[in-house]
Amino acid sequence: MKLSLVSWIALVGTLASALHAHADVGTGTAELRGCPHKQATLVDSEWTEQGATQVCAKGIKLADGSTWSPTCPENEVIVPAHGECQGESHQGTLCVPTGVLNVQVGECTCDPIVHVGQWVAAGCTCTNFTSAGTIENFTTKPCDV
Amino acid sequence: MPAQRPPLSALALLVAVLLVGAWIVFFRSPPASNSAHGSDGEPSDRAATTLVSADDTAERSALDATAQDDAPPPDPELANLGLEERLAAIARLEGEILQQGASEARVRRLEALLEPLLASPPTLLLVLDNLVAGKWRSTAPDAATLDLVEYGGCRALYWGLVSFHNPRSRFHDADQGRALFVTILTDLPALDGKLLSTLVEQLLRSEVEGKPLVALYTAEILELRAFFREHRELFSKLFARLGDSMTPEERDRFFTIYLSETSDPLILGTALRNLLQGANPDWALSLAEALFDDPTTSPEVRNAIVQALVDGLQDPFKVADFLVERIDQTRGLPGAWLTLARKEGGFNAVEAAYNQLAGSNANAKARELLVASMRNASASELERIADIAFQDPSPSVRGQALMSMTSAPNWAATQKSMDDLRSAFAGGVDPARAAWSAGNIAKKAAKTGAVDLRDDATSFLEELVHDGSLPDAARHAALEELKPFLSEVEWDLLKKGIAK
Numbered sequence: 001m002k003l004s005l006v007s008w009i010a011l012v013g014t015l016a017s018a019l020h021a022h023a024d025v026g027t028g029t030a031e032l033r034g035c036p037h038k039q040a041t042l043v044d045s046e047w048t049e050q051g052a053t054q055v056c057a058k059g060i061k062l063a064d065g066s067t068w069s070p071t072c073p074e075n076e077v078i079v080p081a082h083g084e085c086q087g088e089s090h091q092g093t094l095c096v097p098t099g100v101l102n103v104q105v106g107e108c109t110c111d112p113i114v115h116v117g118q119w120v121a122a123g124c125t126c127t128n129f130t131s132a133g134t135i136e137n138f139t140t141k142p143c144d145v
Numbered sequence: 146m147p148a149q150r151p152p153l154s155a156l157a158l159l160v161a162v163l164l165v166g167a168w169i170v171f172f173r174s175p176p177a178s179n180s181a182h183g184s185d186g187e188p189s190d191r192a193a194t195t196l197v198s199a200d201d202t203a204e205r206s207a208l209d210a211t212a213q214d215d216a217p218p219p220d221p222e223l224a225n226l227g228l229e230e231r232l233a234a235i236a237r238l239e240g241e242i243l244q245q246g247a248s249e250a251r252v253r254r255l256e257a258l259l260e261p262l263l264a265s266p267p268t269l270l271l272v273l274d275n276l277v278a279g280k281w282r283s284t285a286p287d288a289a290t291l292d293l294v295e296y297g298g299c300r301a302l303y304w305g306l307v308s309f310h311n312p313r314s315r316f317h318d319a320d321q322g323r324a325l326f327v328t329i330l331t332d333l334p335a336l337d338g339k340l341l342s343t344l345v346e347q348l349l350r351s352e353v354e355g356k357p358l359v360a361l362y363t364a365e366i367l368e369l370r371a372f373f374r375e376h377r378e379l380f381s382k383l384f385a386r387l388g389d390s391m392t393p394e395e396r397d398r399f400f401t402i403y404l405s406e407t408s409d410p411l412i413l414g415t416a417l418r419n420l421l422q423g424a425n426p427d428w429a430l431s432l433a434e435a436l437f438d439d440p441t442t443s444p445e446v447r448n449a450i451v452q453a454l455v456d457g458l459q460d461p462f463k464v465a466d467f468l469v470e471r472i473d474q475t476r477g478l479p480g481a482w483l484t485l486a487r488k489e490g491g492f493n494a495v496e497a498a499y500n501q502l503a504g505s506n507a508n509a510k511a512r513e514l515l516v517a518s519m520r521n522a523s524a525s526e527l528e529r530i531a532d533i534a535f536q537d538p539s540p541s542v543r544g545q546a547l548m549s550m551t552s553a554p555n556w557a558a559t560q561k562s563m564d565d566l567r568s569a570f571a572g573g574v575d576p577a578r579a580a581w582s583a584g585n586i587a588k589k590a591a592k593t594g595a596v597d598l599r600d601d602a603t604s605f606l607e608e609l610v611h612d613g614s615l616p617d618a619a620r621h622a623a624l625e626e627l628k629p630f631l632s633e634v635e636w637d638l639l640k641k642g643i644a645k
Contacts, residue, residue, distance in 0.1 A: 050484040058243050062256055064314040066307040068300075070243065071350070074487065077480040084477055086444060099618050100541075102581045103479045105520070107554055118283075120236055120296040130552035130588065131581035131626075133479045133517035133545065 035143030039090035040083035049073030049108075056110030056124070070110060072124035078104040083138040093140045100134035223257050229281070232272070232297030234258055239300060259308075262301050263316040269305045269325060272298045276340060277332050291339050299340070302329060303347040310353045310361075326358060327365050330383075334376040345379070349386055356390045359383050363399075381412035388419035396423040404432060407446055414449030421457030430458065430467075437471065447474055451481045461485065461494035465515070469498055472511045485518040492526055495519055499533075509539040516542055520549040527556055534569055543569060544578025551585035558589040563601050576619035580609050584626030591630070603630050610639050617643065 051074025059069030080102070085095035106126040226234065235258050242251050262268050275281060281294040291299075302325070308314040309322030329348060336344060351358045359366065363384075370380035388396045396419040403416035420429035436442055437450045451468070458464050464485060468475045475481065486495045499515040502508050516537075519530050527550060534546035547569055550556055563586055570579040587602035609615060609623035620643050628636055 048480050050480050051487050056243075058246065060239060060242050060247055060252070060255070062252065062259075062304075062308075064308065064311055066304065066311050066314060066353075068239075068303065068307075068350070075484065077483060079479060084444075099616070100577060102548075102577075102622065103483070105483060105552065118233075118293045119290040120240070120293055128588075128592075130585045131548055132520050132552040133483055133514075133548065134578070134581075135477065135479050 035092060036094050037089055037091050038095045039088050039093050039140040040095045040138040041086040041088045043082055043084050045081040046079045048077050050075040050077050070124060072108045072110050074108060076106040076108055076126040079135055082135055085138050092143055094143055095138050096141050098137050098139045101137050102131040103133040103135055104129045105132040229294050231258055232301060233293045235300055236293045236297035259304050263305055263308050266321050269302060272301055273329060273332060277335050291343055295340055299343045299347050303351055306351040306358060307353060310358055326362055330365060330369055333379055334373045345382060348383060357386045359387055360390060377409055378411045381409055384412060384415045393424040396420060410445040410449035413446060414453045417450060417453035418457035421453060448478055451475055451478050455481045455485055461488040461491040465494045465498040469511045472508060476510050482514040482518045486521040492522055503537060506538050509542055513542045513545045516545045516549055520553045522553055524555045527553060540573045540575055544574040547582040548578055551582045558586050558598055560598055562586060563598060576609055576615045577622040580606060580619060580623035580626055587630060603627060
């Protein structure tokens with residue numbers, strides 16, 4: 001079957017508008033070309049013990065030689081909840097830095113078991129938290145803004 | 146060659162194992178309540194409630210077979226205590242001993258309180274039953290506290306474990322010890338929160354003649370870890386101290402197999418830490434590097450590798466090199482960087498790595514994290530951080546140096562430090578890091594009673610809050626630092642000021 005010139009023009013025009021429509025559906029707008037289509041991953045805040053375990057000086061020793069000594073970490077580190085760029089995919093967005101958040105470090109000391117009424121608290125106290133470092137924070141932004 | 150058919154007996158065995166497994170999973174009854182026990186404290190048959198295999202019956206039988214003919218007559222004053230009163234008394238007395246010292250009278254009293262429990266393994270089992278059933282659980286005021294009776298129960302189990310395993314104890318009985326240890330192990334998945342962590346602590350810390358008891362039960366721990374897959378990390382945790390009593394060669398033999406456990410970062414990290422302390426640390430380091438650099442390795446496993454290196458590798462220079470070379474992946478792990486300089490020779494390693502980068506003004510992020518780890522400096526080394534706070538070309542590194550110095554445990558806050566902070570801020574240090582440093586100074590000054598210095602630091606913070614030219618994040622950082630020093634009303638007013 002042969003097509004006339006008019007038919008060819010009509011066919012090319014239809015194909016061009018279909019391709020344009022497809023591009024809009026796929027990426028939103030022309031500005032999204034080059035968009036990485038990624039989003040920030042939210043990481044929960046975390047309290048971790050750091051440093052060697054200190055065996056507290058005061059312990060208990062029974063007559064048969066059985067012993068008990070409470071232990072303490074050297075430090076406790078609090079990393080706040082933050083966003084990270086871990087490569088998570090998301091259409092039409094990118095993962096961007098928003099600055100830094102502070103990481104706190106507390107010094108831990110052996111502390112006798114504390115009884116408060118019917119409750120027992122651990123024999124280790126981490127206090128004097130200071131801002132010792134930072135962690136970068138990231139968020140998700142639309143590519144076309 | 147045609148595939149060989151499995152023998153019929155093997156198939157039958159497989160079917161039997163699957164059936165038993167299914168029965169345990171689907172028909173396990175809930176934990177036994179206290180009412181299941183007689184008034185004399187005899188435990189009920191819990192074989193179906195907690196254990197994985199028929200071995201449970203054997204373990205429990207061993208616990209039930211109680212015979213302590215050589216026990217001394219009980220202290221008349223303590224003999225009539227009920228179980229709950231006894232456990233609470235143990236918790237109170239241990240607190241007293243740890244606070245006021247272990248006088249002979251206190252230790253004797255503790256032994257007298259423990260004696261009826263150690264002489265009656267079924268009663269210890271009843272304690273465990275009640276803990277599992279939550280009989281002594283009430284709403285704790287916070288996540289860090291435990292009911293006195295619950296705590297006393299955990300401690301009684303601890304003394305049971307060590308006494309039964311201790312050849313010098315008159316309660317020594319290896320079978321009872323084994324039965325108690327394995328029964329506690331199998332009950333762990335039924336627990337949570339502070340009670341679980343306290344009980345795990347009892348298992349981890351129990352040792353006889355310097356050897357952790359977990360070393361005797363690795364096969365059982367592995368079996369349970371395989372069975373309770375959703376609680377796998379709970380059992381992996383029990384391996385934390387396993388290498389403590391091993392020779393380097395033993396560490397290599399035991400832990401190499403766990404390097405393939407990439408879906409369990411906890412055990413992989415423990416294995417790597419032990420191998421780094423094993424007979425061939427360079428081999429372990431190259432394995433760590435290969436696994437870390439593998440693009441398919443998850444962030445959790447990378448985190449575990451870094452922590453294993455910081456904890457296990459003796460040479461701090463190698464750890465610093467590892468972290469700096471992989472700065473893009475390690476920059477999000479501040480905990481590891483912050484403790485790097487605590488290692489022996491760590492400050493020298495960190496300073497050498499910093500100097501190398503600073504010479505060419507390279508890799509500002511790595512310099513910043515190296516400076517962060519310098520907070521563990523000695524008093525004399527702190528001078529070095531003060532120099533960096535003024536000399537490094539990067540404002541973020543200078544800001545980090547101020548934070549490291551003011552948060553250092555060996556640093557004393559002075560008026561000069563506040564003056565230096567103001568001039569560093571004027572010289573371009575970013576306002577958020579300046580705010581956190583000022584907050585550190587204010588807290589230290591308040592603690593030592595240096596009121597003028599505290600007020601100067603809080604005034605600086607208020608200036609930052611009021612400065613509308615600064616980014617909101619920095620103003621909010623300053624506002625947060627002011628919280629301990631203002632009334633709620635004053636603080637709210639400042640906060641509203643930023644919102645405008």
